[in-house]
Amino acid sequence: MLHILRNYSVPDEIVKAIAIMYDNPSCFVQSTDGLTKEFFTTAGILQEDTLASFLFVILVDYILRQSLDIDHTNLDYVDDIALTADQLCDAQDLLTSLENATAKVGLFLNVKKTVYVYDHQRG
Incomplete structure (x- = not known):
């Protein structure tokens, strides 16, 4: 985490x-x-700590920047992330990349809270 903070100046x-x-x-x-x-x-x-929230937001931003090449493939708010893709295989690639990046910093994706929405008219 400390090297990530240094990357953010x-x-x-x-x-x-x-x-x-x-x-x-x-x-x-x-x-x-x-x-x-x-x-x-x-x-x-530490929970309910202003610093903990700040550190978490920096960490999520770092993970997204490391795992997703295109800025317009995700929307995120605190610990909720929405990935967007035109093809199901592209969505899987984004999810796999995100999962790998979270693992590198000691976090994991919660499979039970992970959902996907498929637009049958577009796919």
């Missing part, structure tokens, strides 16, 4: 600050009994 000081927040983050829980032992979070990203 995010200042190095900010990239370093983000790295500190997300590389091996540790936590404590405070209760009436005191502090727990330190533990490390091993997966995920």
